[in-house]
Amino acid sequence: MAVTIKEVAKAAGVAPSTVSRVIADHPRISPATKKRVKKAMKEMGYHPNANARNLANRSTQSLGVVMPSSADKALQNPFFPEVLRGISAVAHELDYSMLLCTGETDEEMLEAVKRMVFSNRTDGIILLYSQVDDPIMEFLLEQDFPFVIVGKPAARVDEITHVDNDNIRAGKEITNHLIGMGHECIAFIGGSEDRIVTIDRMRGYELALEEAGLPYLDEYRIHTEFLKSGGRQAVHELFALPKPPTGIVIADDLMSIGVVNMLEEFGKRVPDDISIVSFNNVYLSEITRPPLTTVDIHIHGLGSQAAKCLIEKVKNKEEPSKRIIVPFDIKYRSSTKAIKPQLEG
Amino acid sequence: MAVTIKEVAKAAGVAPSTVSRVIADHPRISPATKKRVKKAMKEMGYHPNANARNLANRSTQSLGVVMPSSADKALQNPFFPEVLRGISAVAHELDYSMLLCTGETDEEMLEAVKRMVFSNRTDGIILLYSQVDDPIMEFLLEQDFPFVIVGKPAARVDEITHVDNDNIRAGKEITNHLIGMGHECIAFIGGSEDRIVTIDRMRGYELALEEAGLPYLDEYRIHTEFLKSGGRQAVHELFALPKPPTGIVIADDLMSIGVVNMLEEFGKRVPDDISIVSFNNVYLSEITRPPLTTVDIHIHGLGSQAAKCLIEKVKNKEEPSKRIIVPFDIKYRSSTKAIKPQLEG
DNA sequence: CTGAAAGCGCTAACAA
DNA sequence: TTGTTAGCGCTTTCAG
Numbered sequence: 145m146a147v148t149i150k151e152v153a154k155a156a157g158v159a160p161s162t163v164s165r166v167i168a169d170h171p172r173i174s175p176a177t178k179k180r181v182k183k184a185m186k187e188m189g190y191h192p193n194a195n196a197r198n199l200a201n202r203s204t205q206s207l208g209v210v211m212p213s214s215a216d217k218a219l220q221n222p223f224f225p226e227v228l229r230g231i232s233a234v235a236h237e238l239d240y241s242m243l244l245c246t247g248e249t250d251e252e253m254l255e256a257v258k259r260m261v262f263s264n265r266t267d268g269i270i271l272l273y274s275q276v277d278d279p280i281m282e283f284l285l286e287q288d289f290p291f292v293i294v295g296k297p298a299a300r301v302d303e304i305t306h307v308d309n310d311n312i313r314a315g316k317e318i319t320n321h322l323i324g325m326g327h328e329c330i331a332f333i334g335g336s337e338d339r340i341v342t343i344d345r346m347r348g349y350e351l352a353l354e355e356a357g358l359p360y361l362d363e364y365r366i367h368t369e370f371l372k373s374g375g376r377q378a379v380h381e382l383f384a385l386p387k388p389p390t391g392i393v394i395a396d397d398l399m400s401i402g403v404v405n406m407l408e409e410f411g412k413r414v415p416d417d418i419s420i421v422s423f424n425n426v427y428l429s430e431i432t433r434p435p436l437t438t439v440d441i442h443i444h445g446l447g448s449q450a451a452k453c454l455i456e457k458v459k460n461k462e463e464p465s466k467r468i469i470v471p472f473d474i475k476y477r478s479s480t481k482a483i484k485p486q487l488e489g
Numbered sequence: 490m491a492v493t494i495k496e497v498a499k500a501a502g503v504a505p506s507t508v509s510r511v512i513a514d515h516p517r518i519s520p521a522t523k524k525r526v527k528k529a530m531k532e533m534g535y536h537p538n539a540n541a542r543n544l545a546n547r548s549t550q551s552l553g554v555v556m557p558s559s560a561d562k563a564l565q566n567p568f569f570p571e572v573l574r575g576i577s578a579v580a581h582e583l584d585y586s587m588l589l590c591t592g593e594t595d596e597e598m599l600e601a602v603k604r605m606v607f608s609n610r611t612d613g614i615i616l617l618y619s620q621v622d623d624p625i626m627e628f629l630l631e632q633d634f635p636f637v638i639v640g641k642p643a644a645r646v647d648e649i650t651h652v653d654n655d656n657i658r659a660g661k662e663i664t665n666h667l668i669g670m671g672h673e674c675i676a677f678i679g680g681s682e683d684r685i686v687t688i689d690r691m692r693g694y695e696l697a698l699e700e701a702g703l704p705y706l707d708e709y710r711i712h713t714e715f716l717k718s719g720g721r722q723a724v725h726e727l728f729a730l731p732k733p734p735t736g737i738v739i740a741d742d743l744m745s746i747g748v749v750n751m752l753e754e755f756g757k758r759v760p761d762d763i764s765i766v767s768f769n770n771v772y773l774s775e776i777t778r779p780p781l782t783t784v785d786i787h788i789h790g791l792g793s794q795a796a797k798c799l800i801e802k803v804k805n806k807e808e809p810s811k812r813i814i815v816p817f818d819i820k821y822r823s824s825t826k827a828i829k830p831q832l833e834g
Numbered sequence: 835c836t837g838a839a840a841g842c843g844c845t846a847a848c849a850a
Numbered sequence: 851t852t853g854t855t856a857g858c859g860c861t862t863t864c865a866g
Contacts, residue, residue, distance in 0.1 A: 146609070148843055159853045164845055174851060191607035195549065196843030199540040199858050209589070211570070219574065220567035220772040225556070229564065232591045236601055241610060244554070244587045246577045256581055262536035264491070265586055398773070405778035427565040428743070428773075433750035493859055504837045509861055517835060541859030544842050609843095837866085842859105849854075 147188045156184035167192055206241040207231070207454055208266035210257060210280065212273040213250050218335065221398050222426040223443055227272060227294060230447020238455055240267075254279050261289050267458040270450050274298060274306070274340045290457045294450050296340045305457060307450040307468040311341055311423075314439045314472045315348020318421045319393050321437070321474065323356050326483035327391035327419060331364040331382055333375075333403060334395035342367070342395050345423060349393045364389060368399075379406050390483055394422040397429040400436055404479070415481035425475050435477035445470045492533045501529035512537055551586040552576070552799055553611035555602060555625065557618040558595050563680065566743050567771040568788055572617055572639060575792020583800055585612075599624050606634050612803040615795050619643060619651070619685045635802045639795050641685045650802060652795040652813040656686055656768075659784045659817045660693020663766045664738050666782070666819065668701050671828035672736035672764060676709040676727055678720075678748060679740035687712070687740050690768060694738045709734060713744075724751050735828055739767040742774040745781055749824070760826035770820050780822035790815045 149167075153160040158177055165173050166181040184190070198204050209231060211224060228242075235242050243266050247253035257280050260266050269284060274295035284291045285304075293306040322330055332349045334342040346365065353360040363385055368375040382389060394400045400422040404414050412418050414434055422429070425440035449468045457463045494512075498505040503522060510518050511526040529535070543549050554576060556569060573587075580587050588611050592598035602625050605611050614629060619640035629636045630649075638651040667675055677694045679687040691710065698705040708730055713720040727734060739745045745767040749759050757763050759779055767774070770785035794813045802808045 146607075146843095149845095150843080160843090161845075161854080162852060165852085168845085172851060177852080191609075193544075193843050194608040194610045195540050195544040196858090197845080199538075199544050199860090200843080200845040202858070204540065206588075211573075219570050221570070222565035222567060224570045225564050225566070228556075228589065229591055232589070233593070236592065236597070241605070242589045243551075244573065244577070244589045246574055247581065248578070252581070260586070262491075263539040264536075265539045401773065402776035405776060408778055428746065431747035431750060433753055491859095494861095495859080505860075506838080506862075507836060510836085513861085519835060522836080538859050541842090542861080544844090545859080545861040547842070835866100838864090840861105840863085842861085845856100845858085847854105847856085850852085 146193070147190045149190075149192070152181065152184050152188055152190045155188060156181045203458075204265060204267050205239060206243050206266050207235055207451060207458075208243045208245055208257070208260045208269040210253065210269060210271050210273075211244070211246045213247055213253050218398075219246075221396070222428060223424060224272065226426070226443040227447035227450075230444040230449075231270060231451040232447075233444070234448045234451040234455070238451075240451075240455065250279065254283065258283065261287060268292070268454045270294060270454055275336075275338045276340070277338075290454065290461070292450050292454045292457065294446050296344065298340055301467070303465055305453050305463075305465045305467070307446055307453060307470060309439075309441045309446070309472045310469050311344035312348040312351065314423065314441070315345040315393065316352040317348070318423070318437075318439050318474060319349045319352035320356075321476075322391040322393065322419055322421060322480060323352060323358065325391075325419065325480060327389075328358055328483075329364070329387050329389040330358065330360075330391040330393060331366070331389035332393045332395075333366045333368065333379075333399060335367065335399065337367050345393075345395050361385075375402065376406055379403060380410065383410060383412070389418070391419040391421070391480070394420060397422050397424045397426050397436060397438055400438075400479075401428065401432055404432070404434075415479050419480035419483075421480060429475075430477070434479045436475075436479045437477045438475050439472050440475050441472050442470050491538070492535045494535075494537070497526065497529050497533055497535045500533060501526045549610060549612050550584060551588050551611050552580055552796060552803075553588045553590055553602070553605045553614040555598065555614060555616050555618075556589070556591045558592055558598050563743075564591075566741070567773060568769060569617065571771070571788040572792035572795075575789040575794075576615060576796040577792075578789070579793045579796040579800070583796075585796075585800065595624065599628065603628065606632060613637075613799045615639060615799055620681075620683045621685070622683075635799065635806070637795050637799045637802065639791050641689065643685055646812070648810050650798050650808075650810045650812070652791055652798060652815060654784075654786045654791070654817045655814050656689035657693040657696065659768065659786070660690040660738065661697040662693075663768070663782075663784050663819060664694045664697035665701075666821075667736040667738065667764055667766060667825065668697060668703065670736075670764065670825060672734075673703055673828075674709075674732050674734045675703065675705075675736040675738060676711070676734035677738045677740075678711045678713065678724075678744060680712065680744070682712050690738075690740050706730075720747065721751055724748060725755065728755060728757070734763070736764040736766070736825070739765060742767050742769045742771045742781060742783055745783075745824075746773065746777055749777070749779075760824050764825035764828075766825060774820075775822070779824045781820075781824045782822045783820055784817050785820050786817050787815050 149160045153163045268290035271293045276298040296308045297304040366378045421437045423439045425438045429436035429438050494505045498508045613635035616638045621643040641653045642649040711723045766782045768784045770783045774781035
């Protein structure tokens with residue numbers, strides 16, 4: 145059995161409460177006893193028991209992190225380890241621990257979250273995704289349990305604290321990059337339309353086209369769960385169009401890699417025959433061929449900001465809801481190329 | 490404040506201890522009261538407080554998971570979300586929660602682990618890596634704290650419970666695949682030589698060459714932290730050799746992607762000019778170009794087995810140390826090609 | 835089969 | 851500035 149506060153107290157010749165005060169770095173305590181107690185703690189190898197502390201404090205000093213259901217392959221996205229690092233950085237600094245939560249199905253996840261909340265295992269929750277009609281979010285809202293979203297809530301945007309990029313603007317800027325290079329037929333490929341991030345990035349794409357007076361055909365937009373089977377077909381159809389695109393905006397680096405490969409299968413070379421831009425700037429996008437021009441969304445920052453907000457919120461229930469926009473920047477690499485002027489006839 | 494055991498007891502007209510027994514599904518309790526208590530629990534929306542329980546039980550019902558230091562980019566490897574899923578699956582099933590632990594530097598991580606252990610936040614720890622002279626492992630050993638390794642320990646293999654693939658055999662088999670296709674000059678590219686997994690996979694590679702009576706030159710072996718700068722140079726040198734390789738065994742799918750791209754930069758095409766095989770079978774290896782022939786190490790299984798072993802160990806301190814070998818299989822895709830017979834002179 | 839009571843290790847009034 | 855004393859919410863002897 146580990147050494148307890150009582151034993152330290154006895155050894156230092158003080159009351160347990162005094163030791164407790166030393167631990168909490170209470171102001172009104174004489175330097176002398178403080179020193180003496182600290183010495184005893186060190187000598188005896190004392191470490192406060194988190195459970196006991198938390199029970200007495202009615203807190204847990206831990207943050208729950210919910211990764212999306214692992215049903216889809218998207219979970220293998222390097223985005224996740226990276227946000228986790230961001231969260232971990234500030235959690236660690238502020239002495240919180242991270243409770244991770246995943247599951248195969250949505251029900252399983254909801255159940256896991258409920259357990260975390262009801263059994264008082266966590267002070268607050270970070271949702272690493274945002275989608276329409278998310279039962280987990282609804283549950284949290286209903287319980288009035290502190291949480292923040294990495295991404296943008298599907299509704300009640302002003303009531304829910306979230307950390308996001310300005311994905312609309314990012315979508316617009318990256319599309320403008322293509323437009324600036326002379327592209328006029330630009331397609332969009334994204335994941336599920338339930339994910340807010342997809343919606344926003346596509347919105348930016350649309351705005352850019354609109355402002356430039358370029359056409360945005362329905363046939364230019366593809367939503368595919370995650371490439372493979374269905375995706376291949378869709379991409380193929382893109383090039384059967386009367387005016388096939390010369391540029392594509394893709395909602396995620398990982399998808400880009402798949403698309404680039406499909407394209408080459410169909411005999412299209414990136415960037416010579418077709419230009420590609422995407423989002424996230426995961427490590428992979430640098431080492432792929434060609435290296436991807438992509439929006440660096442500062443994943444780590446998303447995570448650390450989310451953790452910061454959540455902790456503030458946990459500490460102060462009255463903390464107003466916030467919206468933190470993490471800046472992005474564009475990494476220009478070699479997946480795009482200025483379009484060759486088309487010779488008529 | 491949430492409803493407590495006392496309130497339930499009062500409502501059901503029994504003592505708190507009786508409620509506690511119902512929660513624990515104690516055998517000696519009359520069906521009548523059991524039913525009555527359950528009803529009250531349900532009606533009042535009672536959920537036991539984990540902290541209080543754990544304090545009384547001196548346990549935490551949670552597993553610590555240590556991801557390697559995020560100093561290197563390797564952390565973005567999709568391997569991690571995937572093991573995490575595996576661990577999560579059994580943790581969830583057995584009603585454990587997962588405490589995640591990372592850090593920028595090795596010292597930071599050691600500190601974080603110490604805190605988890607000393608403050609009694611976790612019952613046991615899973616190490617998601619294995620390297621020589623790992624201070625975290627040494628600490629755990631010293632404290633006699635339950636832990637298991639995903640991978641193979643650098644030393645004291647029989648004393649430390651671990652879950653691993655037979656990486657030596659996997660290395661051998663995948664190399665044999667290349668040999669079987671007529672390749673005679675085969676190189677190896679791996680990460681840090683401190684990582685046991687690299688060592689083992691390379692050992693398998695060596696054994697295969699040896700058995701086949703093929704040369705394995707020092708110049709055929711490259712160890713590079715993670716591609717980029719140094720790696721490019723190294724790969725370049727490979728082809729400056731008098732007998733450049735026609736096949737490469739690469740220790741990780743992610744590295745493969747980088748290597749394939751470098752290769753093509755140098756004008757070598759995979760698999761036409763050079764064949765490539767690697768390890769892990771992360772999702773990416775399917776969608777890359779060409780799709781990679783790779784060893785499927787069953788990442789999910791590694792995670793779930795590790796969690797299972799750890800929980801056994803936590804429940805029973807006397808549990809003997811084990812070595813679980815998760816089977817692998819090879820996914821044959823199109824990054825390899827039988828070698829063209831060389832015409833003399 | 836059930837209840838009373840002590841205690842897990844710590845914190846936080848309230849006194850002194 | 852420090853000690854005393856009640857808990858935090860649950861489990862677990864020990865009686866009955």
